[in-house]
Amino acid sequence: xxxxxxxxxxxxxxxLCGLIATVEDGKLLQLRADKEHPLSRxxxxxxxxxxxxxxxxxxxVLYPLRRTATGFERVGxxxxxxxxxxxxxxxxxxxxxxxxxxxxxxxxxxxYSHTLWIVxxxxxxxxxxVYSAGSxxxxxRFVASHLLYGxxxxxxxxxxxxTEFLLMLGANPVVSHGSVISVPRIREKLTAITKRGGRxxxxxxxxxxTARLFEHVGIRPDGDAWLLASLLQVIFAxxxxxxxxxxxxxxxxxxLRAAVxxxxxxxxxxxxxxxxxxxxxxARDLATAGSAAxxxxxxxxxxxxxxxxxxxIDALAVVTxxxxxxGGSVFGKELVAVSELNARLGLIGYGKSRSRIGDxxxxxxxxxxxxxxxxxTTPGPGQLRALFTSAGNPASSVPNPRELSxxxxxxxxxxxxxxxxxxTNRKADYILPATTFLERDDIPLPFAALSPTPYxxxxxxxxxxxxxxxxxxxxxxxxxxxxxVTPFTAGPARPLGRLFSTLRRKLPGGSTLRPTPTLLVDLxxxxxxxxxxxxxxxxxxxxxxxxxxxxxxxLSDSIPTGVLRKVVQHKDNRVHxxxxxxxxxxxxxxxxxxxxxxxxxVIGMRELKSHNSWMHxxxxxxxGSRRQQARIHPKDAAAANIPDGAPCRITSPHGSIxxxxxxxxxxxxxxxxxxxxxxxxxxxxxxxxxxxANVNDLTSTNLEDIERLAGMxxxxxxxxxxxxxxxxxxxxxxxx
Ligand SMILES: Nc1nc2c(c(=O)[nH]1)N[C@H]1C(S)=C(S)[C@@H](COP(=O)(O)OP(=O)(O)OC[C@H]3O[C@@H](n4cnc5c(=O)[nH]c(N)nc54)[C@H](O)[C@@H]3O)O[C@H]1N2
Ligand SMILES: Nc1nc2c(c(=O)[nH]1)N[C@H]1C(S)=C(S)[C@@H](COP(=O)(O)OP(=O)(O)OC[C@H]3O[C@@H](n4cnc5c(=O)[nH]c(N)nc54)[C@H](O)[C@@H]3O)O[C@H]1N2
Ligand code: SF4
Ligand SMILES: [Mo]
Numbered sequence: 001x002x003x004x005x006x007x008x009x010x011x012x013x014x015x016l017c018g019l020i021a022t023v024e025d026g027k028l029l030q031l032r033a034d035k036e037h038p039l040s041r042x043x044x045x046x047x048x049x050x051x052x053x054x055x056x057x058x059x060x061v062l063y064p065l066r067r068t069a070t071g072f073e074r075v076g077x078x079x080x081x082x083x084x085x086x087x088x089x090x091x092x093x094x095x096x097x098x099x100x101x102x103x104x105x106x107x108x109x110x111x112y113s114h115t116l117w118i119v120x121x122x123x124x125x126x127x128x129x130v131y132s133a134g135s136x137x138x139x140x141r142f143v144a145s146h147l148l149y150g151x152x153x154x155x156x157x158x159x160x161x162x163t164e165f166l167l168m169l170g171a172n173p174v175v176s177h178g179s180v181i182s183v184p185r186i187r188e189k190l191t192a193i194t195k196r197g198g199r200x201x202x203x204x205x206x207x208x209x210t211a212r213l214f215e216h217v218g219i220r221p222d223g224d225a226w227l228l229a230s231l232l233q234v235i236f237a238x239x240x241x242x243x244x245x246x247x248x249x250x251x252x253x254x255x256l257r258a259a260v261x262x263x264x265x266x267x268x269x270x271x272x273x274x275x276x277x278x279x280x281x282x283a284r285d286l287a288t289a290g291s292a293a294x295x296x297x298x299x300x301x302x303x304x305x306x307x308x309x310x311x312x313i314d315a316l317a318v319v320t321x322x323x324x325x326x327g328g329s330v331f332g333k334e335l336v337a338v339s340e341l342n343a344r345l346g347l348i349g350y351g352k353s354r355s356r357i358g359d360x361x362x363x364x365x366x367x368x369x370x371x372x373x374x375x376x377t378t379p380g381p382g383q384l385r386a387l388f389t390s391a392g393n394p395a396s397s398v399p400n401p402r403e404l405s406x407x408x409x410x411x412x413x414x415x416x417x418x419x420x421x422x423x424t425n426r427k428a429d430y431i432l433p434a435t436t437f438l439e440r441d442d443i444p445l446p447f448a449a450l451s452p453t454p455y456x457x458x459x460x461x462x463x464x465x466x467x468x469x470x471x472x473x474x475x476x477x478x479x480x481x482x483x484x485v486t487p488f489t490a491g492p493a494r495p496l497g498r499l500f501s502t503l504r505r506k507l508p509g510g511s512t513l514r515p516t517p518t519l520l521v522d523l524x525x526x527x528x529x530x531x532x533x534x535x536x537x538x539x540x541x542x543x544x545x546x547x548x549x550x551x552x553x554x555l556s557d558s559i560p561t562g563v564l565r566k567v568v569q570h571k572d573n574r575v576h577x578x579x580x581x582x583x584x585x586x587x588x589x590x591x592x593x594x595x596x597x598x599x600x601x602v603i604g605m606r607e608l609k610s611h612n613s614w615m616h617x618x619x620x621x622x623x624g625s626r627r628q629q630a631r632i633h634p635k636d637a638a639a640a641n642i643p644d645g646a647p648c649r650i651t652s653p654h655g656s657i658x659x660x661x662x663x664x665x666x667x668x669x670x671x672x673x674x675x676x677x678x679x680x681x682x683x684x685x686x687x688x689x690x691x692x693a694n695v696n697d698l699t700s701t702n703l704e705d706i707e708r709l710a711g712m713x714x715x716x717x718x719x720x721x722x723x724x725x726x727x728x729x730x731x732x733x734x735x736x
Pocket of ligand 4: 106137
């Protein structure tokens with residue numbers, strides 16, 4: 001058969017760029033950027049193109065694997081599922097359901113069926129130990145939205161196409177391609193702001209690829225809460241706040257004003273490292289700009305005050321009259337009414353339960369991944385004994401991964417659903433092979449609301465599953481059956497369960513047919529905000545309509561504003577600017593203690609050709625002997641007597657790693673940037689051979705090091721010291 005060219009889209013990161021897959025005899029020959037995609041218009045990054053190497057990777061897991069004394073052996077699906085089911089039932093009989101747990105990783109958010117079925121299973125099985133990559137990523141953002149708007153899932157995005165001033169903190173979209181915002185060609189969108197006479201100000205301890213294109217404010221790590229409080233202080237003190245907007249939208253203005261009063265730019269200069277005059281001018285410019293958007297990403301999420309920082313980012317938008325206003329921070333419309341449904345049914349929320357270890361509130365039904373190890377090792381009722389991971393590599397991505405790795409050995413049962421034997425599931429009893437994104441149908445449900453140009457796309461699977469790979473939802477469904485639960489049918493999800501039963505009756509084939517994700521999503525889409533209401537709305541969406549537009553569909557030119565009343569769920573219908581959690585933290589905020597034994601700070605960074613921990617086995621991304629490097633200012637390296645390129649021992653109070661250094665004046669002195677996701681020990685040959693160290697070995701899971709409000713891991717601003725490595729001392733497994 002001659003090759004076929006099939007439009008689909010990339011599901012590695014948030015722009016969701018359009019791709020064309022060339023397929024011959026059921027095999028993927030290549031991926032290229034889709035010129036007909038309405039937004040990415042022929043643009044894709046090296047990772048998207050290199051996904052061919054993941055798809056066809058000889059190291060991929062294609063059959064269920066079972067651990068034996070000597071390594072993994074291939075087993076049949078039924079044998080694997082039956083044994084897992086029997087062991088689960090045994091564990092549940094002896095220790096109750098509360099001994100079961102699940103960790104789902106970052107790639108799960110790009111699969112609607114995977115996410116849906118995890119939530120359905122969690123609710124039906126009454127799972128308590130649920131963890132995700134969110135506590136290393138974005139949960140603080142959700143909690144800030146809960147406090148401000150009474151709605152966890154309402155997150156504003158910068159209105160890039162219309163803004164005159166973008167203040168961006170702790171994000172490097174030129175490399176990351178944007179996150180908690182879904183925009184292909186984001187670099188062009190940003191440069192367009194300055195081309196039309198606007199400004200982009202990037203607050204980051206490193207002069208990043210993004211900062212280099214615009215104005216750079218070189219803040220000290222973890223100084224953001226102080227900077228934002230100072231910006232608010234100046235705006236209030238100089239009467240630059242938008243009183244009209246505040247009167248209309250907000251409650252707690254007086255209390256916020258009082259809480260930030262002590263944070264003058266002079267008072268915060270020590271922590272931020274910034275010139276007070278520059279901060280004052282920034283505050284004035286932001287407040288007087290025709291329109292302004294404030295945006296923060298992982299650099300503001302992985303410090304010690306993550307929720308406070310996310311909160312102050314939006315508070316600044318409110319106080320300057322830029323929330324829900326054109327060119328400001330705006331709220332996109334959801335493709336399916338998740339927030340509304342959730343508010344009505346109360347399915348998942350914030351602080352509905354507390355963790356056994358550390359008493360942390362749940363965020364959307366999940367607890368901090370940083371406590372997972374202690375939940376496994378601490379005896380008592382509710383001890384975590386059977387763990388599933390899907391699309392996650394927590395032994396690489398969470399703080400203190402050594403602690404987690406050791407804890408995994410103690411589990412009664414550990415099952416992983418993944419593409420690879422990774423750094424975590426090498427300890428599993430079973431690894432179940434998942435389909436890649438090209439082997440499943442998809443629609444990017446959560447991302448339509450995060451796109452300044454709302455759009456969506458539906459794709460069928462482009463390839464049949466390789467080997468015996470299965471979709472996650474099918475695996476979850478099969479596991480659920482083995483322990484006698486049906487996703488979505490119990491607890492607060494009962495109304496959905498009833499809907500399922502109705503559907504089942506109406507389906508051809510009768511009661512034996514279980515509802516599928518495709519069926520469910522079509523229903524949600526058609527009844528959702530953009531839906532066709534089964535023909536009542538002529539231009540509305542349905543899967544059938546999306547199938548007729550295989551390159552994707554733009555839903556409107558921009559995000560409509562003036563929607564705040566619908567977004568805010570607080571009873572008084574106002575944005576709450578002074579919830580007690582926030583004012584208390586502002587009142588007690590003190591400069592982080594400095595320890596002369598650890599004078600420097602480590603922060604994270606992303607690389608164009610890495611994706612968290614899982615693309616280091618893709619040959620096209622690893623050419624030229626790519627290695628992990630620690631970026632450091634020449635002055636700091638000279639003081640420690642370490643020449644450029646030499647291995648360097650980096651030691652924190654919690655651990656030590658060895659990484660070669662790269663001298664660059666892009667770093668603010670005192671700060672070292674190290675990419676995460678290196679130092680592999682899985683079943684992926686190229687990744688293992690690439691060496692490197694796990695930067696998270698420097699980080700801590702001590703309860704006082706986990707952010708209180710959202711349970712965020714502290715992965716940025718880690719105090720360290722550096723030393724040269726004498727060659728005899730360093731072993732090949734240590735990084736270089
Ligand atoms: N120090 C430090 N640590 C960090 C960060 C940082 O900035 N600094 N960033 C954090 C962030 S933002 C995140 S999101 C987390 C990520 O943390 P995790 O989600 O725990 O880890 P990933 O590295 O994304 O690993 C994803 C796994 O999913 C598998 N996979 C890929 N596609 C699929 C699929 O379609 N189905 C299935 N079943 N499996 C799949 C891959 O093989 C891989 O094993 O880590 C974070 N950790
Ligand atoms: N190529 C590539 N793209 C990716 C990923 C990848 O691994 N590789 N991962 C994807 C994922 S899971 C995510 S969540 C997104 C993340 O998207 P981004 O957050 O845009 O990604 P980063 O490059 O980590 O940017 C964080 C920035 O914060 C800065 N920073 C560190 N500490 C501080 C601080 O205390 N204050 C301030 N103001 N800045 C600080 C760092 O120097 C860095 O430049 O990227 C996604 N896209
Ligand atoms: S930026 Fe790259 S990895 Fe991200 S969606 Fe686009 S092609 Fe895929
Ligand atoms: Mo992430």
